[in-house]
Amino acid sequence: MSGIFGVVSEKDCVEDLFFGTDYHSHLGTMFGGLDVLDGDHNRRIHSLANEQFRSKFSDFYKNVSGKKGMGVISDYEAQPLIFDTSFGKFSIAHVGKVSNLDSLVEDVKSNNGHFLGMSGGDKNPAELMGILINQGKDYVDGIQIAQEQIRGSSSMMLLADEGIYLARDKFGRTPIVVGKKDGAMAATLETTAFLNQGFEVEKNLGPGEIGILTEKGYEQLKKPEDKSAICSFLWVYYGYPSSDYLGINVEDMRNKSGGFLARIDKEEGLEVDLVAGIPDSGTAHAIGFAEGGGYRYGRPFVKYTPTWPRSFMPQDQSMRNLVAQKKLLPIKAKIEGKKILFCEDSIVRGTQLRDNIKMLYDEYGAKEVHMRPACPPLIHSCEFLNFSRSKSVMDLAGRKAIARLEGRREYDLEVYADENSEPHASMVDEIRKDIGLTSLRYQKMGDMVSAIGLPKKDLCTYCWDGKGKCGGCD
Ligand code: SF4
Known part of the structure; x- marks a missing residue:
């Protein structure tokens, strides 16, 4: 961007x-x-x-x-x-x-x-x-x-x-x-x-x-x-919370999205000690989740902002990983012995997240770690904006999981984008195992779209389902 x-x-x-x-x-x-x-x-x-x-x-x-x-x-x-x-x-x-x-x-x-x-x-x-x-x-x-x-x-x-x-x-x-x-x-x-x-x-x-x-x-x-195909990721991740696009506020969308995410967990009676956001863009989704599901909100991680103020740091991936790792500070008193549910804007590559989750268990004594990303699994690279967090589509956590499941490079991606399909469920479970989570549930496409509040045909959702290339033409 x-x-x-x-x-x-x-x-x-x-x-x-x-x-x-x-x-x-x-x-x-x-x-x-x-x-x-x-x-x-x-x-x-x-x-x-x-x-x-x-x-x-x-x-x-x-x-x-x-x-x-x-x-x-x-x-x-x-x-x-x-x-x-x-x-x-x-x-x-x-x-x-x-x-x-x-x-x-x-x-x-x-x-x-x-x-x-x-x-x-x-x-x-x-x-x-x-x-x-x-x-x-x-x-x-x-x-x-x-x-x-x-x-x-x-x-x-x-x-x-x-x-x-x-x-x-x-x-x-x-x-x-x-x-x-x-x-x-x-x-x-x-x-x-x-x-x-x-x-x-x-x-x-x-x-x-x-x-x-x-x-x-x-x-x-x-x-x-x-014909419209405005980027849905503006609300989910890119945008600043105080901004409005087409009159729709970013923070408000994220709160609603979190509320929608919480519905199934509430119905199923999931018990956790704490709901938290991966700062910064996961925070508003987590607040919505906690409010919508009746869970306690807390901050097991804080970000060191005086010298690491931005989320997009150097273009070089290894340096970005280092910055991300140094910037996020765990609070042991909020983690040890706790069942924690994190909301995150999205899971892109998953490598940094895997390290953080391991640290939560091994060094800080977390009992359970659940993850609720605020959008469906990413399986396509963005062709329309310089979405700089992933250089190759095969780096995406979703694509890596599919490649492991399929064991070959040619496969039908549409079936993995279908949230009700068996292959989709297998992909999600493969990502969960790879990252080391107790449970992983992604936001449903329909709920993400409802949280934005525009008709799906007016949105670009290409990075999740390959749709929205040209404003409702697909
Ligand atoms: S593919 Fe579409 S929704 Fe995804 S980041 Fe690019 S413009 Fe946004």
């Missing part, structure tokens, strides 16, 4: 821009970028690999001024990039993933185009987007050309003299929300960025909608499409 924020103001906009962009820091760790228009573009990009956005950009915040600006926290490429075209000079920042990057790059090169690229030889997806937009006769035409050609997803902002062009992904995979306050307009992925800055939500852009933000307001330039 990545995050974008833009603001247009009658006064200087840099304070709103600086903090508005910073409120997207949980969505990426590779690059941060700001661009402020004050006659010309004043653009800065920094690596965030070893330092946080606010400290990297504090000089920019103190020394730059202007009335229009755009910022990005990126988990992959350096952004925003500046383009000077026949219809104007603009900078571009986007959220998403271009899964057909290589073939589009070859198309551009075969038409005598060229790329600056990135270090390591990769091509910068934001650069490709700028090149594709430049093929249009104006901004709206160019954005549509880019969005038609891109496989994957892209929601973007373009900062230009006349304002900030906003274009939501054609299936609405990620949100863009417009906000307003006296004398200023802003656009954001996370509405959290509005809360302490005085912006009120004015509008959620529809899928494929294009518009322009000026200090006078938002003007729609292209109507939305009727």
Whole structure:
């Protein structure tokens, strides 16, 4: 994932821009970028690999001024990039993933185009987007050309003299929300960025909608499409608890989801001493579980946040494991001799979890450890966002379990996605045994969808059941 924020103001906009962009820091760790228009573009990009956005950009915040600006926290490429075209000079920042990057790059090169690229030889997806937009006769035409050609997803902002062009992904995979306050307009992925800055939500852009933000307001330039496939994982895991997507709050969804998860355990009379969340995103699911099932909520783990503040840390997996292990602190008094049920946003690879569970039994004396992930088992890789926690689909705990059960690489995945099938039950039990849990029950797809509150056809659920590629077409 990545995050974008833009603001247009009658006064200087840099304070709103600086903090508005910073409120997207949980969505990426590779690059941060700001661009402020004050006659010309004043653009800065920094690596965030070893330092946080606010400290990297504090000089920019103190020394730059202007009335229009755009910022990005990126988990992959350096952004925003500046383009000077026949219809104007603009900078571009986007959220998403271009899964057909290589073939589009070859198309551009075969038409005598060229790329600056990135270090390591990769091509910068934001650069490709700028090149594709430049093929249009104006901004709206160019954005549509880019969005038609891109496989994957892209929601973007373009900062230009006349304002900030906003274009939501054609299936609405990620949100863009417009906000307003006296004398200023802003656009954001996370509405959290509005809360302490005085912006009120004015509008959620529809899928494929294009518009322009000026200090006078938002003007729609292209109507939305009727097919939606917004990412369900925004509510389950990615999103910040205080954010709303399409008016649906993240914390509220997680509480409801936990409540739904608790129903079967309550009916079956499961007895545990404590219900807990794996911090941070498991916490809200656990609160909902405890409230819904009538269980006691507690914190057998706390997170050391003063120096390990973010959940997405380095891109390197071994370093991420180390950070995850150092960050989570067990509280023996809450664990020893106890039957504990954990809620977790999801089980991705399961390796870190297995180590934590072993530690709970061996070093801290847990009696039973039950796990309730807030979504079904992940069996597909995300093709639409840079879901950076798993590099290969075969790393997923679900796929590893299936591979062990099948003993071959070719099999029917659909049957494993069917929650009522025997193979699905075998896969879940295989994951349970591998991680070392007393019991494991995943959230049902229908309950996850109900907790979000949108029709399933409007959601992307691809990573669980392979559905939602193109907004209800499957
Ligand atoms: S595949 Fe999963 S993570 Fe990717 S957009 Fe769809 S729901 Fe979100």
